[in-house]
Each structure stands twice: as C-alpha cells, then as structure tokens.
Amino acid sequence: MSSEDIKKARSAIPFNREHLESVLRQRFFFAPAFDLYGGVSGLYDYGPPGCAFQANVVDYWRKHFILEEDMLEVDCTMLTPHDVLKTSGHVDKFSDWMCKDRKTGEIFRADHIVEEVLEARLVGDKEARGLVKDANASAKEDADKKKRKKKVKQIQAVKLEDAVIKEYEEVLAKIDGYSGKELGELMQRFNIGNPVTGDPLEPPVAFNLMFETAIGPSGQLKGYLRPETAQGQFLNFNKLLEFNNGKTPFASASIGKSFRNEISPRSGLLRVREFLMAEIEHFLDPLDKSHPRFHEVKDVKLSFLPREVQEAGSTEPIVKTIGEAVESKMVDNETLGYFIARISQFLLAIGVDATKLRFRQHLANEMAHYAADCWDGELLTSFGWIECVGCADRSAYDLTVHSEKTKQKLVVRQKLEKPVEVTRWEIDLTKKLFGPKFRKDTPLVEAYLLNLSQEELASKAEELKNTGKIVFQVEGIDGKLDLDDKFVQIEKRTKIEHVREFVPNVIEPSFGIGRIIYSVFEHSFWSRPEDTARSVLSFAPLVAPTKVLLVPLSNHKDLAPVTAQVSKQLRTEKIPFRVDDSGVSIGKRYARNDELGTPFGVTIDFDSCKDGSVTLRERDSTKQVRGSTKDVIEAIRSITYGGVTWEEGTKSLTPFTSQSESA
Template sequence: MTVEDIQKAKAAIPFNREQLESVLRGRFFYGPSFDLYGGVAGLYDYGPPGCAFQANIVDIWRKHFILEEDMLEVDCTMLTPHDVLKTSGHVDKFSDWMCKDKKTGEIFRADHLVEEVLEARLKGDKEARGVVSEEVEESDDKKRRKKKVKQIKAVKLEDAVAKEYEEVLAKIDGYSGTELGDLMEKYKIGNPVTGDELEPPKAFNLMFETAIGPSGAMRGFLRPETAQGQFLNFNKLLEFNNGKTPFASASIGKSFRNEISPRAGLLRVREFLMAEIEHFLDPLDKSHPKFEEVKHIKLSFLPREVQEAGSTEPVVKTIGEAVESKMVDNETLGYFISRIYQFLTTIGVDETKLRFRQHMGNEMAHYATDCWDAELKTSYGWIECVGCADRSAYDLTVHANKTKEKLVVRQKLETPVEVTQWEIDLTKKLFGPKFRKDAPKVEAFLLNLSQEELEKNAALLKSDGKLTFTVPEVESEVELDDKFITIEKRTKVEHVREYIPNVIEPSFGIGRIIYAVFEHSYWSRPEDTARSVLSFPPLVAPTKVLLVPLSNHKDLAPVTAKISKVLRKEKIPFKVDDSGVSIGKRYSRNDELGTPFGVTIDFESVKDGSVTLRERDSTKQVRGSAEDIIKAIREITYNGVTWEEGTKNLEPFVTNIDSE
C-alpha cells in the first residue's frame, strides 16, 4: 500500500480520536501517572511501546543533528538556582495569562478560553447557516463545557462579527493580558459553563519552585528549558572546540512547566522531554556553509504580515526564496528550519499537516529577535512542536553582566584596526567611603553602560559637572562628579576582535511531536473499521518484527529460536507471538502497535528454512530464506530502501491470513 493508498483509506473513514486514544492507552503507549490514586493532570507515564518509540525518535534526532552537524552534547542538571533564572528573565517573564471565576475560584487560561468560545460561536454560526464543516474532536476542556457550547452553537452571527472572530483567532497567540481582558469584556466571555463573571487576566509564572539544601535558604526551580545550562558552559564548550566558531551545543532532557490547565493529553503537560540546540555564530556573519544543500526545499510559511491581516493562508516557497526575500532573516535560521522539516518528515509527520509560523512582535519571547514555530495539525488544531529562534546575544550578555565573567569569542585580526569608542574610568578608592556596601553595585552599573549611554553622560558631565543615576537594588539616587568618574572617547589599535556570539536555537518538544505522529500515522482498514493501524516508518516503530509460528507444534520451536537468535544478533527489535489465536488476529493486534513486518514460520520452514514476510500497511507477503528475509528487513528499516526494492529477489506469496 502506497502513501497515496493510505491517504485514501484515511479519507474514507473519518478520524476518531477516541478510537486512537483507546488503542494508545489499551496497548500502553502511555497512561495517566498515579492512576491508582486518581491521577494528576498533566503527568503521564510511557509504557513499553511508548518508551521504545520515544527512544527511537531521540536516537534519530541525535544522529540527524548532533552527529551530522558535529554538535557538542551536554547533559546539565534539572535543578536551577533562582539567580540564574532571574538573570535570564524567566522569573519575571515566563508566564501565561490566567483568570479566575469570582464565585467558584475555578481557573482558566485566558487565551485558550477566548479561543474556545469564539470557535464554538463560529461553529454555531456555520450550523445555523447550514454549512457543513469538517468535524474536529473536542478537547477535554471543551467537553467539560459542553452545556454552554450547546446553547450558543445554533446562533447565526452577523457577517462582520464572524469575520472579526476569525481575525481574532488568527492573532490569538499575540495578545497581551490586557488585550485578552478587553476581548473577554467586548465579547462577553465568562465562565463557559455557568456564565459567571471572571476576574481580569493575571500573569502566572509557570516554573516549579523548590529549595536547594536542607536549610531552604537557596531558592531554586525545576528548569523550564535545557538552554541555560548550555549558555553557562559556553566558555568550556568554546575551549573544547579549540576556540573556533561557529559551533553548536545540544542537550536532551526533562523540563518542567506548571501549566494552568493541562489538556489534550501529551500536548500540554507539566513534565516533558526537550531536545534543544544552541548554535553560536558571529553576529556579523549569519551565513551557513551547507545552506546550498537545502535551499531548494519547499515549505509552507505563515509569516507575521499574513497573521496580522487576520489570515491563516500559508505562503509556499523554497527556503532559498524565503531567505533571499528576508522573510526568514538569515541563512543559518533558514538552514535549521529546513533541517527541522527533514527530521519531522523522516519520523512520520505528514508534510501536508506541517507549517512554519512566524511569531508576531508582541508574542516574541523576551530573548528572541525572530522566531518560527514548526506547527503540526492535529484534531486539536495547529500545535507548536518546534521553535526555531534567533536569540541574538541576549543570554550570554545577561549572564556575563551578572557574573562579571566574559562570555566572548576572541578572533585574531589579520590586519590590526583602529577602534574609537567611549570609555569610563572610576576612582574606585572613593566609592567605598561614599557608598559602603553598595559600592560594588554602583561600580558594576557604571561599567555596564552602553556606548550610547556613555556618550549621553559624557555630555551631561561636561555641562553640569555631575551625573545622577538610579541604580537597581540601591535605595537612594546616586550622584557623582568628575572626581569619581571620567568619560572620554579614545582611539586604540586592536589586534584581536572580541565579540559575544549570537545564538540560533531550535527547540523540540518531543512529547508533542510523538502525539502528532500518532495521529498522522493512525487509520482504520476500510473493510473492517475495528482494525486499527499505526503506520509508523520502520525506523521509528517500537518493534520491527513480529515472529508468528503457525501453531504451537514442537517442530516449529527450533526454527523460531534460530530466527530469534539471528534477529537478536542483528540488533533488530522483535517479539514472538505464539498465542493460540488465529494468525490474522495476531497480525491485527500488532498493526495497532505499528509493527511494520511479520514473519510467519510454518511447516515448510522446517523442511527448507524458508519463511513468509508480511508488510503491515499493504498486507502483501513474500517468501524466501530466513537469511534473505532478515536482510530485506534490515535494508528497508535502517537503509531507507523501499519495500519493492528490498523484496525484489523474493517470491510473492498469496494467502488469506489477514481475513482469519
């Protein structure tokens, strides 16, 4: 069965999320954590097939990025001191907007609430007009609020109002807390079940706080991302790379976010696996030596301007065209966007359900100058699964300023250059008597003034004879005259260029990607909708081969043991199913596990060593020696060979076991 055939089969039978969830939980891909105690929202455990599937995806990610791009992998602690995340901006800015029911105290995430209510009203408008639209499964939150949704679903909207709703939904990721509050007031959005009034949105920091050490004196957090450990190890990584840039570090590990309202299974959880890359490069040269290899790749983009116009119609062009037109800022950012696309399609993402959406200005993370999200379409809508941001020099700069340690690249210049810039000199012996314990804070503040600030203050010092500053963490204003500081413009010859590198960061949410692949791979056989299939690419399938002895006859056992030994030696994951049910049922339940190949051992196998190989999606079968069959499995699974190419030397075999 070709990809086109599977797409036809999917189109013939509407997607059923409940049926998929039943398969995933029934076969223990994953399940709620602490289920015996009633579970905890946003926490899940992976079972055997889920663990294997995740491990395969991580392995491919490591080979696709770390090995192919020669990256430096690190594994940093999940516990992070308060000062680190205060410096990075997470303590102050890592928040979502929540609102509370004034009567019941129920908490809602503001942007999700606005989105769900407006979507429900638009759906009701279409039904009132008799417009048939594609059915989308409701999330847990939406089901819980079903009563209210039903009351509004048949209301016809004015054309202008419907258009306004659609424009708001196109921009939903870019609204501030105040703007979300205004929308709730304008569209009379309250508790969707009771209709009660909600408080205005407030910022809620998503980090889990903890204490490090028995005294509890050192505040800390469970890390919300893996990036900070990579930035703090920059000097060590640079030295390991012999002082050369550009280079990239990478990290794979757990991160934690205290979600306001966990929902949608693996898509919004409180503990999750991340894979992040920090590519350090010269801010004056953001080209990439391998960009030529990917510039032809055609992608679907949703740029900022399209969203601001209230549209979600993608722009399709090559990454080369996107970079040349400056829609995507630079080659390195474009290169990683393309590599993200290649990775996602390799592991089973449907490329027709993949787009790259640019962050809008007021949506941008505090550290980013540009950011594109790889979004995957699921029954929950378009879901951000990978972020690819240009973090500029923000992180290294703030950590260097805080710790007074230089986090820079030193580049020897072939031709010395003259550099003219403003410099400040401090008469430090006067600072201690004047400022006492605050002297280090004042000195640090002055030494970190920018060139623009130094130029401005030099003019003020010359005209007024003194300067006045407000220094953070110092109670009173600081007043200084020319006895304390001198600000002059000086020219000197430099033989070494010193710069703080910029960072391009691709950041992958592995759990979200896994769930999207589940949905994109799932379908039911048209002849029997109860027979579910997960069409994972063989490379990521939890188990590659199902060994199926025709019966429990003792003569078949030695052949099964012999083939098992060979598969084990070849490091090909397999399972033996010698249960008493029919072969058709055994294959069917392993189709649900995504197992791509089945090997049937029968009484002919005892005579001549031949076995039958079945392909999961098409149910086609071929026959040959066990050695040739295993070779075909290895070539198709690990070397990317097609079924037709891999089995061309094997004999077609016709049977009706799939109907048993």
C-alpha cells in the same frame, strides 16, 4: 495494495480522537500518572511502546542534528537558582493569562477559552448552514461526560452574520498575539464565559508557570525546576567555546526534562506539566549569519504563515522554497532558514504528515524585544494547529544579560588578519580612593563602572563634563552614589587592535518532543475500511517501537527451534522484535500489533523447518513476500535503517499470497 490504495484506505474512515486515545491507553503507550490515586492533571507515564517510540525519536534527533551538524551535547541540571532565571527574565515574564470562574473556582487559560468558544461557534454556524451534520452526534459519542456537556453547550446550530464570521476568523488568526488586557476585552465583547455553565469569568491575570522549590536544607537558596534547557547551555558558553578551540560558529545541544505549571492542561499529551525538550543553541557572528550548508536545503519547499498574512486576518499559508524565503527577507537570515528546513526534514522523517505542517512567524507583540525573527513549526491535530518546534534568532540577549549580572565576559575573541583602528570610550578609576569611600562595597562599585557600555560611558562623560560629577545607582547598595573627576576619568581613545571581541548571536531551535510524538500518533492513525475495529498506527519503521512481530504459525513443537534461531539472528542484528506464539489466529495477532505500529511481521511455518524460509508481511499494505531468513532480515534492515522503499528492499524476495489474515 499500492501506495495510492493505502492513501485511499487511510482516508476512507474519518479520524476519531476518542478511538485513537483508547488504543493508545489500551496498548499502554501512555497513561495518566498516579492513576490509582485518581491521577494529577497534566502528568503522564509512558508505557513500553511509548518509551520505545520516544527513545527512537530522540535517537534520530541526535543523529539528524547533533551528529550531522557536529554539535556539542551537554546535560545540565534541572534545578536552577532564582538569580539565573531572574536574570534571564523568566521570573518576571514567564507567564500565561488565566481567568477564574467566580462561582465554581474553575481556572481557564484566557487565550485558550477565547479560541475554544469562537471555534465552537463557527462549527455551530456550519451546522446551521448544513455544512456540518454530525456535530451533536459526535458530542453524544464522547465518553467524557464533562467534555460532552461542554461540546453540546458550545456547538449550537446558530447561523452567524458574515461580518461576525469574518471577525471571529480574524481574532483566531491573531490569537497568539493578544495581551491579557486585550483578551479580557475580547471576552467581554463576545460574551465569553464558562463554556459549561455560561457564568462570567474574572478578568485575565498573569500566572508564572515555573515550579518553585528550595535548594538545600535551610531553604534559603530559592530555586525553580527549569522551564527550558537553554540556560544551562548559555552558562557553559565559555567552556564550550574552549572545547571547540575558540572557533565560531558552533552549536551546543541538550535533551532533557523541563517543567511548566500549566494553568489548565486539558489536551492530553499536548499540554503537560513535565515534558521532554530537545534544544539547540547555535552561536554565530552577528555580522555574518550565512550558513556554509544553506545550499543543501535552499530548494526545500515549505508552507509559511508570515506576520503580514496573520495581521490581515488570514491563515492561508504561502508555499515557497526556503531559499526564496531568505532571499526575500521573509525569513531573516540563512542560518535561521537552514534550521527551519532541517526541522522540516526531521519531522517528515519521523512520520509527520507534510500536509499538516506549517511554519508560523511570531507577531510583533508576541516576539521578545531582543529577537530578530522567530518561527514556530506547527502541526495540525484534532486540537487545531499546535506549536511543536520554535526556531528563533535570539540575537545576543542571553549571553549579554548573564555577562552583565555575573561580570564575567561571555565573548568570542577573533584574531584579525589586518589590524584595525578602533575609537572607543574608556574609564580610568583612581582605585586608591575607592576603599576609604566605599569600604566593603568597593568591589560592587568598581564592577559596575568597569562594565558600563559604550553608550553609558558616553552619557557619563557628558555628565562629568557638565556637572563635575557622575551620579549612579548600584544593585545591592542603597541610595544613589556620586563621584567627581578625582575618582574617575572618562575619555574617548583611539587604539590599534589585532583582536576583535564580540558577543555571539544565537539561533535557537527548540523541540517539544511530547507534542511531536502525539502529533505523529494522530497523523499515523487509521482504521481498515473492511473492518473499522482494526486500527493501524502507520509509524515510520525508523521510529516504530518494535520493528518485527515474529509469528510461529502454531504452537507445534517443531516450530520452536526455528523461532529461537530467527530470534537469535534478529537479536544479533540489534533489530527490536516481539514473539507472539499465542493460540489465537494469525490475523488477530497481526491486528493487535498493527495497533502497536509494528511495521513488519515474520511468519514461521512448517516449510521454514524444511528450507529455512520465512514470510515477511508489510503492515499497511498487508503485502507478503518470502525468502531465506538471512534475506528477509536484510530487507528489514535496509528498509528500517537504510531508508529504502518496500519495493526496493524486497525485490530479491518472492511474492507470497497463500496465508490468510482472517480473524
């Protein structure tokens, strides 16, 4: 079977999410956590193949980014004090909009319910026009009764006016940018209520997604389970800079669990409350955002959904190279563009379908005020386009706010080749007068004054000149304070500087590993046209949980020593494998391991006892070749870890056609 034949076979049977989820759970890739107790929504356990797949994805992520980019890896605590997340903005702003059914008490996420209902109405329109014939049929086949009821309620064969269709499509294109108030207005305008009962929902309210906890037995130190791994990297900036000999640019990276108390986690592994993240913080000079290796990726072609296209109510992507995107300023700078291209390369290498990958730019009202630019790597699944990777230019926000809060400098000091003349505002304190006036609050007042920005010093200088005093307020001290010119002097001075001091900007690629893994599951899943009960997960060999299925042709005692010897060789080569010496047919053994995504099968028969040769089978095409154990293992290694094709890796082996895969 050629690669073209494989593509045709994979697309011959329509994708069925219920079938995929059945296979994943049956083969214990994952399962609801605490299943014996009825489970908890949004919490899942990974089984042996799921653990192995995740470990392989993370291992390749580490090689692709940390090793290839010379990043500095850190592993920071998951417990985070309240003050840290208050400073970062998470306590006040890390929220989603939720709405409640007044009758049932059921909670919905507002943007999701609007999106879900409008998309269902569009499906109903297509059904009415004869474009979709099996919407209700697929709903009836749904194993989940509640989900089936929901679908039947939503998908009604109602023909919509063209203007309404256009309006729905425009709303869906901008769904990520609406505020809570705007979502509430949309729900009223389009009569969106509980999709099962039709009952009205309360207006959306903000819900903070962090899990709150107490650190220590007294309960007085308030904390949270971290919602991201980034803050630990920012707080360790000075240590990382010193480790890197004071040089920038450099990047840190962290892989670990994060926690978000999702409002209504109804999309399996795509929306969970505990998940694995991999994040990079690339620190660079705000005056130079070029990247020395940008030329290596400038010709990478990508699908972009820029802000302007979304604001026009369209979801049609623009395809261009990352070089063109940066040159046109659609993507803000080279380093941001470099990481977008590297993200794409990583996703494709682990098995993402290139036709189901796009990069969507954040709309103006969904982007943080401090961000220069932000793009989401989105993957198309049966749930729609899902954000799996964020790539943002966060400017100098995080280091700046933590520095201001702690009064510790988080800066880079760069020796200048030529000294420069710098004019800036400076403040002098008559410290001997501060103690009698402020007593125990003296350190707080001094720290506040010495950390005023240039803009603030200019304003205070004008105030001192005009009124003879400055008035200010210090966090932790009640009431307003004032000082006259006996306490402070503020002057603009010119100095010759030999060192430039700056707060670096940060480019942050952030990966949701669980979402990526589930998307790869969908992109890899198909059924063989000749037997739809035979499902296949076409994992890339690089990340497949097990690389080889070792299959003795029978349980005959003569085959056991050869099986043991081949097992030893695979173990020595560190190639993950499983032995299946059950009594079922070889076709059934292959079929159940195709569902596990095992890319290769090695069959041991009676000829193996005579000459040491074995048969190598490729999962997708079912092609088989034969050769010595040594040559077969070398072919497996070169295809799995060397990145060569099946044809290239097996060119020294002999085609083999006599064995049957019939069940």
